[in-house]
Amino acid sequence: MTTERDKAEEQIVEAAQQHWQKDEQELDADTLRALRGIRHSAIEKFKRKSAWTTWLPVSGAALATALVVAVVWWPQQADIAPDIQIADLDILAVDTDLELLEELDFYLWLEEIRDESSAG
Amino acid sequence: MDNSRALDRFLESQERRAYKMAFYATGDREEALEIVQDAMFKLVEKYAHKSEADWGPLFTRIVQNRIKNSYRKRAMTQRWQQWFGANSEDKGDAEIRLPADTHSDPLRESHDSKFVTALEGALKALPTRQQQVFLLRAVQGMDVKQSAFAMSCSEGSIKTHYSRAIHKLKDQLGIFNL
Numbered sequence: 001m002t003t004e005r006d007k008a009e010e011q012i013v014e015a016a017q018q019h020w021q022k023d024e025q026e027l028d029a030d031t032l033r034a035l036r037g038i039r040h041s042a043i044e045k046f047k048r049k050s051a052w053t054t055w056l057p058v059s060g061a062a063l064a065t066a067l068v069v070a071v072v073w074w075p076q077q078a079d080i081a082p083d084i085q086i087a088d089l090d091i092l093a094v095d096t097d098l099e100l101l102e103e104l105d106f107y108l109w110l111e112e113i114r115d116e117s118s119a120g
Numbered sequence: 121m122d123n124s125r126a127l128d129r130f131l132e133s134q135e136r137r138a139y140k141m142a143f144y145a146t147g148d149r150e151e152a153l154e155i156v157q158d159a160m161f162k163l164v165e166k167y168a169h170k171s172e173a174d175w176g177p178l179f180t181r182i183v184q185n186r187i188k189n190s191y192r193k194r195a196m197t198q199r200w201q202q203w204f205g206a207n208s209e210d211k212g213d214a215e216i217r218l219p220a221d222t223h224s225d226p227l228r229e230s231h232d233s234k235f236v237t238a239l240e241g242a243l244k245a246l247p248t249r250q251q252q253v254f255l256l257r258a259v260q261g262m263d264v265k266q267s268a269f270a271m272s273c274s275e276g277s278i279k280t281h282y283s284r285a286i287h288k289l290k291d292q293l294g295i296f297n298l
Contacts, residue, residue: 008290009286009290012239012258012286012289012290012293013258013259015235015236015239016239016243016254016255016258016259017258017259018236019236019239019240020140020255020259023140024136024137024140027136027139027140031139031149031153032136034153035135035136035139035153035156036135038135038153038156038157038160039128039131039132039135039160041157041161042131042157042160042161042163042164043124043127043128043131043164045161045164045165046124046127046164046165046168047124049164049165050124
């Protein structure tokens with residue numbers, strides 16, 4: 001009895017396997033096209049995700065580098081600032097010379113008058 | 121690392137089988153395609169980084185989960201329909217069945233063909249879990265452990281579902297003097 005039942009099971013399994021394989025191979029063209037489309041969409045999605053995950057660390061590294069450079073460079077710029085202030089003091093110190101330059105025409109005329117007076 | 125080609129090859133090798141599994145379970149082409157799409161998208165999104173050897177069991181498991189979700193939705197719809205008097209038949213989640221495919225192909229007139237047609241109808245009429253376990257074990261050749269992983273259940277459940285499926289198939293196909 002058990003052997004008969006096992007044989008029956010074997011028959012069912014074998015028939016199911018054959019039918020399944022045949023069915024898989026004979027899927028209609030529309031379904032195959034739909035499956036191909038789904039697969040391509042999935043692969044495209046994967047490629048987009050891969051590209052994003054590849055560039056993310058690179059972008060992160062670039063940003064980190066920029067931050068490090070900024071942090072190191074900024075205090076140096078702060079050190080330069082007092083020198084600029086000293087330069088400004090120098091300019092302020094020669095403020096009188098600037099006044100001379102602004103009134104240069106007057107001083108030149110004054111000089112000419114003096115020369116003419118001494119000559120005359 | 122770009123393993124899109126390997127992934128494409130893998131999915132190509134699985135797409136027909138996954139579709140058939142889903143179609144047997146749902147009886148609906150569009151729903152079956154949706155299940156395959158969800159499964160493929162989930163695999164590439166969550167498990168593409170795993171080794172190729174792991175893709176097979178994971179993909180089968182995802183397909184099975186999607187089939188289960190699809191049946192839950194259908195069961196919920198049927199319950200709502202019953203509450204509102206649209207459908208007086210309630211078989212419960214475990215006993216939800218698709219109508220057996222009794223459509224006869226004129227070309228299938230021989231004894232063998234009739235047997236195959238009857239087998240297909242009997243398979244589609246099995247409760248989903250029994251049907252899927254039978255397909256995994258008998259048709260796809262998975263062992264109990266692999267089937268249990270795919271179905272997210274215990275090995276004992278797999279044995280029980282398979283045994284019940286075989287008994288029902290034998291009963292329904294007894295007319296063919298197996």
